Amino acid sequence: MHDFQFFGGGWMMFFWWFLIIALIVIIVKALFYSKPNREKYTPLEILERRYAKGEIDKEEYEKRKEDLL
Known part of the structure; x- marks a missing residue:
């Protein structure tokens, strides 16, 4: 067979x-x-996420936000 x-x-x-x-x-x-592809987030969104997670303090957040804008 x-x-x-x-x-x-x-x-x-x-x-x-x-x-x-x-x-x-x-x-x-x-x-x-x-x-998810991390490149779809803008630098400002990444900065806001880091601040929300507590990775950076308010002073550093404000400084980097000024640099981005």
Whole structure:
């Protein structure tokens, strides 16, 4: 008979199934777990976020805001 001859038969069948499942997992991770692009934020928005998080104090925030504007 010609069982699994298209996929190479025997152990090759397991290899192809592993490859197909791995590709599906990679595609799903790329679609659903991608990080947002940080370049879409303006420098002022980044500065405001840093101030809101408490990374910089008010004096430094005001100074850098003046520099940006």
